Each structure stands twice: as C-alpha cells, then as structure tokens.
Amino acid sequence: MLQYISRRLLIAIPMLLGAMSIVFFAMRVLPGDPCVAMMGDQATSEALADCTRNLGLNRPLAVQYVDYLWRSIRFDFGNSFRQGYPVRDYIGRMFPHTFILVFASAIVAALVGIPIGILSALKRRSPLIDYPLRIIALLGLSMPVFWLGILLLIVFSLHFDLFPLIGGGDLDGVFAMIASGEAFTQPRDFLMAVGDVLHHLVLPALALGFTLAATVSRLSRSAMLEVISQDYIRTARAKGQRERLVVYKHALRNMLVPLLTIIGIFVAIALTGTVLTETVFTRPGLGKMLVDAIGARDYPLAQGAITVFTMIIIVVNLAVDMLYAVVDPRISYR
Amino acid sequence: MARPIRLCLFVFLVLVCALAVAALVAPPAAEAQKKILNIAAKEPDTLDPHSSTLGQSQAISRFMFRGLTRFAIKDGKVTTAEVEPDLAESWTLSPEGTIWTLKLRKGVQFHKGYGELTAEDVKFSFERQINKTPGTRYGVNLDVIKSIEVVNPYTLQIALKAFDPIFLLRMVGYQNGYIISKKAAEKLGDQFKWSPVGTGPFYFERHSPREKIVLKAFDKFYAGRPQIDEVHWYDVPEDATKLIGLEKGTFDLLYPEAVTADFADQVKKMGAVIDRRGPGGQERFYINMTKAPFDDIRVRKAFMHAIDRKAIKETMYPGGLARVATSCLPDGYFGHIPMEFPPYNPELAKKLLTEAGHPTGFTIKNYFISKSFFYPKVLTLAQEQLRKVGIIVELQVVEHATFHENIRKNLDPFVLYGGTRITDADPWLSLFFDSKEIPDPATGNKGTNFAHYRAIDDLLVAGRVERDVKKRAAIYHEAQKRMQKDLICLPISDVPGQWARNPKRVSTPFDPEYGEFSLHYSYNYPELLKVLN
Numbered sequence: 006m007l008q009y010i011s012r013r014l015l016i017a018i019p020m021l022l023g024a025m026s027i028v029f030f031a032m033r034v035l036p037g038d039p040c041v042a043m044m045g046d047q048a049t050s051e052a053l054a055d056c057t058r059n060l061g062l063n064r065p066l067a068v069q070y071v072d073y074l075w076r077s078i079r080f081d082f083g084n085s086f087r088q089g090y091p092v093r094d095y096i097g098r099m100f101p102h103t104f105i106l107v108f109a110s111a112i113v114a115a116l117v118g119i120p121i122g123i124l125s126a127l128k129r130r131s132p133l134i135d136y137p138l139r140i141i142a143l144l145g146l147s148m149p150v151f152w153l154g155i156l157l158l159i160v161f162s163l164h165f166d167l168f169p170l171i172g173g174g175d176l177d178g179v180f181a182m183i184a185s186g187e188a189f190t191q192p193r194d195f196l197m198a199v200g201d202v203l204h205h206l207v208l209p210a211l212a213l214g215f216t217l218a219a220t221v222s223r224l225s226r227s228a229m230l231e232v233i234s235q236d237y238i239r240t241a242r243a244k245g246q247r248e249r250l251v252v253y254k255h256a257l258r259n260m261l262v263p264l265l266t267i268i269g270i271f272v273a274i275a276l277t278g279t280v281l282t283e284t285v286f287t288r289p290g291l292g293k294m295l296v297d298a299i300g301a302r303d304y305p306l307a308q309g310a311i312t313v314f315t316m317i318i319i320v321v322n323l324a325v326d327m328l329y330a331v332v333d334p335r336i337s338y339r
Numbered sequence: 340m341a342r343p344i345r346l347c348l349f350v351f352l353v354l355v356c357a358l359a360v361a362a363l364v365a366p367p368a369a370e371a372q373k374k375i376l377n378i379a380a381k382e383p384d385t386l387d388p389h390s391s392t393l394g395q396s397q398a399i400s401r402f403m404f405r406g407l408t409r410f411a412i413k414d415g416k417v418t419t420a421e422v423e424p425d426l427a428e429s430w431t432l433s434p435e436g437t438i439w440t441l442k443l444r445k446g447v448q449f450h451k452g453y454g455e456l457t458a459e460d461v462k463f464s465f466e467r468q469i470n471k472t473p474g475t476r477y478g479v480n481l482d483v484i485k486s487i488e489v490v491n492p493y494t495l496q497i498a499l500k501a502f503d504p505i506f507l508l509r510m511v512g513y514q515n516g517y518i519i520s521k522k523a524a525e526k527l528g529d530q531f532k533w534s535p536v537g538t539g540p541f542y543f544e545r546h547s548p549r550e551k552i553v554l555k556a557f558d559k560f561y562a563g564r565p566q567i568d569e570v571h572w573y574d575v576p577e578d579a580t581k582l583i584g585l586e587k588g589t590f591d592l593l594y595p596e597a598v599t600a601d602f603a604d605q606v607k608k609m610g611a612v613i614d615r616r617g618p619g620g621q622e623r624f625y626i627n628m629t630k631a632p633f634d635d636i637r638v639r640k641a642f643m644h645a646i647d648r649k650a651i652k653e654t655m656y657p658g659g660l661a662r663v664a665t666s667c668l669p670d671g672y673f674g675h676i677p678m679e680f681p682p683y684n685p686e687l688a689k690k691l692l693t694e695a696g697h698p699t700g701f702t703i704k705n706y707f708i709s710k711s712f713f714y715p716k717v718l719t720l721a722q723e724q725l726r727k728v729g730i731i732v733e734l735q736v737v738e739h740a741t742f743h744e745n746i747r748k749n750l751d752p753f754v755l756y757g758g759t760r761i762t763d764a765d766p767w768l769s770l771f772f773d774s775k776e777i778p779d780p781a782t783g784n785k786g787t788n789f790a791h792y793r794a795i796d797d798l799l800v801a802g803r804v805e806r807d808v809k810k811r812a813a814i815y816h817e818a819q820k821r822m823q824k825d826l827i828c829l830p831i832s833d834v835p836g837q838w839a840r841n842p843k844r845v846s847t848p849f850d851p852e853y854g855e856f857s858l859h860y861s862y863n864y865p866e867l868l869k870v871l872n
Binding site for chain 1: 379384385392471473474476478479529532533547548549550551573574575576577579580583584586587589737738739740741743744745747783785
C-alpha cells in the first residue's frame, strides 16, 4: 500500500508540473496585457511601459517561467498583480471558504441525490415513482446554479428573511478562536461564530448541492441498476430475504465502489460550480477568485489558484483510490 | 421505503431545521445601535488613491482622502469645474504664472495618529507620482510640475515648467490630487495600499478580501466628525444580488455595474432613488482616418449617416438614464460647445458609399469588441444599422483586456470607447486627439487617439499657455469645429454616474438629478451623507 501511495505521489509530480506549465503559457498566450487590463482607459504609453517593467513582464519568457517554477516549489506564488497581496496568503484565506462550500454541497448532493438515484432504480417499473424522480433529476441538471441561487435568495433571504444575503460568515474568526484556545474557554461565543458560518452556508450549499444532486442521482441510479442485476442479488432474493435487507446489505454495499468514483468526479464538478455559487451569494472563495484573476490577467493569482485546484483533484482521486480497498476487500494495492 | 433513504431524509431535515434556527441569531445590541452605511459595490483593487484606476477604488478613496482643493458647492449644487479651498486654505500665483504658493489649513490631522498635515506630506504625495513610484498611475497629470519647495510646515511653493491653466483643477481631491501621509507611506511601504492613511472623514479599519472593507468615522476630521459611524463596503459583483439587498435592507447604497431600464424600474418600484451625477462617462466612436476605407472622408460621413445615435441611446438608456451626446468633448467640461454631426440618413449614407466606390458596401472582418460593460450592446445595435447601408461588421466578442490590447494594435478601423476625465478640454482632448497618443504597435505606443488625428496639436499647445479664460475656451471651440469638419469622432451617449440609494435609510443634501458633479465617484462629500435610522 505504502509503495502504491509513493508511486502515485511520484506520478503526481509531473502531472502538477504539466498543469502549472499549461497555465503559465496559456495565461500568456491569452490576448490581453495585464497592465492594460489594470489601467484600462487611463493607460498612457509611458504608464504602461512602467507597469510592465514593475511587474517584471519585460523579462524573457523563459526567465519568467523558471522563476515561477522555482518559487512555486517553495509555495511562493508571488504577489497578486492587482491587489498586491501574497498569493499564498490570499489562497490560504479563500481555501477554507471554498472547502466548506464543497463539503456542505457534497452532503446535500449525497443526501438528496443518492436516495433519489436508488429509489429511482429500485422502482424503475413504477412509473409513478420513477418518472417524477427522473424529472427532478433532469430539472436539477438543467437548472443553472446561478438561477437557483437567485431564486433561493429571493424566497428565503428576501421574503422569509431566514438567511443572510451575502458573505461567508466570520470563518477567520472561528479559526482564530481555535488557535487561541478561546473555542474552549468561551464555547458559547465559539458556537455562535460557527453557527453564523453555517447560517451563511445554508443557501449556497443548497443551491450547489441540488444542482449536483442531479448528477449524483443519475450516476447512483445507473450504479444501483448494475448492482441489482447481479447474480448475488438474485440469489439473495431467491433465498427469500426481505427486499429491505437485499438492498441495504447486498446492493448498497456493492454500490459503494462506483459511488466512490462519483466522489472523485464530484469534486472537480463542485469546484467549477463554486465559481457561480460564490458570485451569486457573494461569498469569498477560490472559484470566483480564479475567474476574476483570469479576467484581470492577474498571472500569479491565476497560476496559484490553478495549482491548488490541481493538487486538490490529485489528492481527492488518490484518496478515492485508497478507499476502494477499504470498501471492497477484493481490491488490494501492490 | 428503504431504511438508509429514510435515514438520509431525516438527517437532511434535521440539518435544515438546525440551520433555520441559527437564522434567528440576532446581532449584538451595540452593533445594532451604530449608524452603519452599507454599500454594495465591487471590491477595490487597492486603497492607495494614487494607484487605483477602477471606478470602485476611486469611489472609496473619496471617503478616506482629501486634496488641496475641492469642487465648489454653489446654489446647493456641486459644480463641475470650479474649485474652492480644501486642505489648502489659500493660494497665490506669481506674475509670470509659473509659481504657485499654497498655504495649508492648520490643524488637519491624519488618521491613526500619524500627526498633522504639513507641506512635507503634500510634497511627498506629488513627488511619489512624478517620480513614477511603482504602482502609481497618475504621475502624467503632474508632469507640469518642475519642483516643489517646502517654505514652512504650512506653506509650499510649486514651480511649474510652464503656465498651467488647470493647475487648481489638478489639485482637487481626485486621483493625483489626494494627499497621503508621508510618514505612513514610508513606514508601511507596499502595505500602504491596504493600510491607507489620509485626512478624509473616514479611516480604514479592516479588509476581509472578497467580502468587505470597513471604514470608521474619523473623530478628528477637520470639518467635523461625520454622522455615520461606520461604512461597510461589500464586494458584491452581481447587480441582481445588489438589488435584492437594497430591497431587503442589507444595503443602503448600490454602485451598479450598469444602470439599465430594468434596473431603474426595480429601484423605483422598491421606493429607492437613483442619484445621477453628471457629466459622467461618454460612449463614442472614433474612426481611424488612416485606415481604408475610412481614410476617405465620404466613407466616414456615410458611417455617421448610418448610425442612429438617438435610437442607440434610447435602447441602451431610455428616458433620463443618459443623454444623447452633443460633442466629442462632453457637456460639463470646460471648453465644450455643441458640435453638429451628419444626421441619421441611411439613403444618404448609401449614396456617399457609392460615390466613394463602394456601391454594394463593404465588409469589416474580425472586428473586435469587448464582451464587458456597454460595448457589445452598443456595437450590436450599430452593427444592425450599418448593415442596412451595406457595411457588414463581423464581430468577434473578446475579453475586455483583449479588446484593449487589440484596439491599440489598430485592428479595428473604428473604435467604440468610453471614459471620464477631469473636466477640462485640455486633459480630455490631449488624451484622445493629440498625435502623441496615436497607438502604434511598431513603437509600442499604447495611446488612445484611435482616430489617428493630428489636426489639433497646435490648438492643444496654444490652450496650455493661454491665461485668458475666454480665449482659452475659444481655442477649444475651434478644436471641436475642426473635429466636426474632419468627421473623426461620433459621440453617442453621455452617461451619468449612477448609484441607487434607499432614501429612507440614507440622505444626501444634493438633488438626485445631477445635484453633484461626479468623476469616478458619485458623492463628493461623503461626510454629508446621513443614516436616518
């Protein structure tokens, strides 16, 4: 197992390097000068020349590339062109917001999508159950998170005033309380702060979660359909086991392997979904930051964010591969 | 129903209920008593007032910084090009017109205990820009300064290279005119951009990236502490979210990306108002007179006959949302006179094209246009109008940065452009019609004279040395007449700066309809804003 992990981690290095190189050159191939993007119609020739020099963009591309790789090895992605913050710190502040959004929407997607998928598969011969569930899944697939987000805001934030309109809560404060030990000395304040963060999380997680639930339900449905057509299910039924036991003990467990694969895909889809969710709900986060950085040609920020995204996807897929062995004893790694 | 499914549903319901209960958490009492002004806008790129080129950055700067002069309030309105003392108490100009002696107001304090404003701070604020300190953007506006001498802590002399008719306008609290604390800027270095120190009515408290910026009332503001205790500047990129927030009461002021008819209707329906601040920005076409077929004046004239400016303006900004532009130098700028443009007449356009050797029109391939702001909408309308006379424009909609890059490579034979400048003919015409600003990829010149116009250089030089106000105005009148004759610029709409305000929550002493002159901000005097409950 350890050997397998080491091998996978070694393979991850060229993958990461490839992704970093692609983003470095892609950003520079994109038409549009960062200085022109920054200065807009205020740009005079002299000012643009000064700006190009100050940002180090007048250096040969090869020099910039080597410098970028060398710095990245030390997790130093430079400073944001636009705002001047160190990219590492910036990403450090944004990452937890995106992480909890992806995590919470995963819970929503799993709680909604998996039961719908399973039920739809089990009741595939009952049009009264299967069809509405499939329609719900189709709706979720075709409903943009942007639209659903606005709808949720209008209903639950504006009309019922149940949830805040914007922001992500004081997540930095929560971390600061944990670091300083206040979380234990002042548990009430800590719980209030956590509650506030969760309060801000509900609508974005529901919006993103519901749209992702559609994908999850469709994938779960096909996974379940495959499992219940297996011989061991027929055998279990032939033995006279109750249907609930057949589903819970035999079908569901065997469905876990394809489900884990879904999680790997899910993370990539959810990360892209955060872009619009963070925009509509005005939450801080990596997704929106990345899109803004590309639009503004903020090379260091875009490069840093994509590197982190790539790392997340590599790590999640590695973790999923490890979990295969846990859920299915027949799988082993050498 | 299978047990795990029921379990999932149960957990889900418990989660939703628990979080709904969390919704009842009330803000602490002290927080509720404060007078907080909540603004929804985009996040600034910096809080260093000499570095910020984005509208939102410049708008927030006005809350924290002041200049030596300010736009004068006359008859209850903030004027366009008249100034009055602000941080400077008085000034005199030497007889030859090149040395300004400015006396500073005494006792003006910087935020956060950085001490009293002195002439050293003023000298530092201008010299960092003149010396092109990395990140500063407006040094070019101060190039007229030869030297700055500190006479005593409250007096300084600024020697100019030549007489500058708009020197006092350059000193206004806007872009290059803001005065920052020398001590703070030197101490904080690069961090100054997110720890700004000025003399304005509000001081910077904290920045939560991608979330909000908090400003607090400055007790020692020289004109008195503002009534508002805190300003919370939220990063809200979406106009739809801003509107929901205005209706809900989350926000009191909105700085929208674009004010459309639909946006204005919604604001009106919820009982809010739009504060319109002129002259704002102008949307206009420059026609590259050196690029075929527009090097033929008949084709330029045909182009202008083909464009129905009023229709474009009404489609984009119905009613009072904007005004049909009357000159390539916008109304409200010193030196403005109305120009005459070929009226909308497609038949005449076709006739002119035939005379110019294009009886069936022509096609412009790979015309680049930004996908942002007003650009794609205006261009699509113009495209349809041009098609009717046989000018086919094949659009390529690109990122805004790409658009800026391509128009400076002269890839578009005519360029749609917008902008706002300090309200005098000289900076405006110099930037857009001076031959020094002709973009040229060969030399790397990335200027903004997209018409490639050279015919008013002499007038621009003459205007810069003329001390008689009337004669100076006449020079710029002549410049506009020449531009009218040469048909190189077609202005479409003068679009005011517009913010939506909840009048039940926030009041301003100025009329919503053009009660203030605005540059990149809508509220010249943020200290006069009041939170009502």
